[in-house]
Amino acid sequence: MRLAFKAVGHSFLGRTVLDGVSFTLAPAETVAIVGPSGCGKSTLLGIAAGLIEPLRGRVRREYARHAAVFQEPRLLPWRTARDNIAYGLELRGAGRRERHEVAARLARAVSLAAEDLDKYPVELSGGMRQRVAFARALAIDPEVVYFDEPFTALDVGLRRTLQDLVVDSARGRGFASLFVTHDLLEAVRIAHRVLVLAHRGGRIAGERAPPGLPGGRDERLVWETTERWRTEDALFAHVFDAEERDERRAA
Ligand SMILES: Nc1ncnc2c1ncn2[C@@H]1O[C@H](COP(=O)(O)OP(=O)(O)O)[C@@H](O)[C@H]1O
Ligand SMILES: [Mg+2]
Structure with a gap:
């Protein structure tokens, strides 16, 4: 349970x-x-x-560990998709290389293109932003x-x-x-x-x-x-x- x-x-x-x-x-x-x-x-x-x-x-x-995904993606607008996905890892002290690797892997898992990782939320469609929010949730490996x-x-x-x-x-x-x-x-x-x-x-x-x-x-x-x-x-x-x-x- x-x-x-x-x-x-x-x-x-x-x-x-x-x-x-x-x-x-x-x-x-x-x-x-x-x-x-x-x-x-x-x-x-x-x-x-x-x-x-x-x-x-x-x-x-x-x-x-748990994560949450809301109706609004609640991404940080001043961070790229990659840095949004890796935000939780960063808080836990993960290094840059690990953060990049995890973000790349999760981007694939949620069907985000590699080039989208460098974009800011405002440059992404609603569906893409929600994919980023979901990837960010998965990044901390929640139960x-x-x-x-x-x-x-x-x-x-x-x-x-x-x-x-x-x-x-x-x-x-x-x-x-x-x-x-x-x-x-x-x-x-x-x-x-x-x-x-x-x-x-x-x-x-x-x-x-x-x-x-x-x-x-x-x-x-x-x-x-x-x-x-x-x-x-x-x-x-x-x-x-x-x-x-x-x-x-x-x-
Ligand atoms: N922080 C709050 N203060 C006062 N009333 C609230 C607050 N949050 C929700 N409510 C009220 O509680 C009820 C249930 O809200 P909510 O849980 O958001 O419903 P749902 O998500 O099913 O639409 C609503 O009538 C809402 O207006
Ligand atoms: Mg509600």
């Missing part, structure tokens, strides 16, 4: 955002957290990553990676490529991941298990496991599972109907 939440709860300004949240994350497992916007996904991830101290419950971590809607801002085709990249590297490197998304299709494609956060009240409304394993599901299975859950499974109907109602209200 890498991570365990036991009855974790949190509030902001007296308003309950998470309540009685319990789950575990096993080594090499990918758990997706889905739920509509505002339901507490980022708060849950922040608590998991130790960025937010929960008001209630307990969090147990059994690993030495757990936390993802907070990392591909939401990207177009559908690119999103799919990067999802495959996450699945392949999780399998190849054996890290566990907690992956927050409001895209059910994404959750079904990449995760072993999907936890659904309720629209209100901050509780886990339920859990589902897509058939097969991440990386072994073909597109048809992914689509059919997503459609079936959306249309026939009350767990998702409730959550996503609520989201659509809110979107209509906002429009």
